[in-house]
Amino acid sequence: MGGQVQRIQPADVEIAEEWLRETDEPDLRAVGACRIDRIGGWQVSVWVMEFIRSDPLESEFCQRITNALQGVSGVTSAEQQDQEMWFVTGSPSGESLVEAVAHVVDGLADQARAYIASEF
Numbered sequence: 431m432g433g434q435v436q437r438i439q440p441a442d443v444e445i446a447e448e449w450l451r452e453t454d455e456p457d458l459r460a461v462g463a464c465r466i467d468r469i470g471g472w473q474v475s476v477w478v479m480e481f482i483r484s485d486p487l488e489s490e491f492c493q494r495i496t497n498a499l500q501g502v503s504g505v506t507s508a509e510q511q512d513q514e515m516w517f518v519t520g521s522p523s524g525e526s527l528v529e530a531v532a533h534v535v536d537g538l539a540d541q542a543r544a545y546i547a548s549e550f
Contacts, residue, residue, distance in 0.1 A: 433459055435528045444468055449524035451532050457481070458542055461531045463524040471519040474499065474527050478535060479514035481546050491538060498530040 433453030440448040446465045453459040460477040476495060482488045492510055499508035499518055505527075506520035518527060535542075 433532065435525055435532065437524070440464065447524055449528045451528050455539075458539060458546070459532070459535050461528045461535060463518075463527040465524060469517075471517055472522070472524065472527060473511065474508075474516040474518055474531060476514050476516070476531055476535065478542050481549070482542060483513075483549075487538070487541055487545050491534070491542075494534045494538070495531055498534050499527060502526045502530050
């Protein structure tokens with residue numbers, strides 16, 4: 431897995447904890463997780479999903495990301511909230527959530543690159 435996962439200082443006071451994977455290809459491989467106590471869970475953002483808008487690649491990404499999040503220790507539920515955001519409940523670490531999704535993104539990076547190149 432390329433890129434460094436690190437805890438960062440949240441810009442929003444409602445965010446209790448925030449993790450980010452920084453890479454040399456942020457639009458393709460960046461992943462972030464924010465714990466928001468007010469809503470009782472984590473929001474996991476997957477940047478590349480902003481661009482992946484057709485099947486079968488979109489469905490494959492969504493299913494693999496959901497499965498990866500559900501497999502993280504401490505996760506009780508993981509559901510796609512919108513195109514590029516998942517909502518996760520339970521007591522996982524933010525670092526583990528980001529790393530799990532980063533593995534999915536890396537595994538599909540070549541397909542995503544080809545898709546984006548053909549669409550834009």
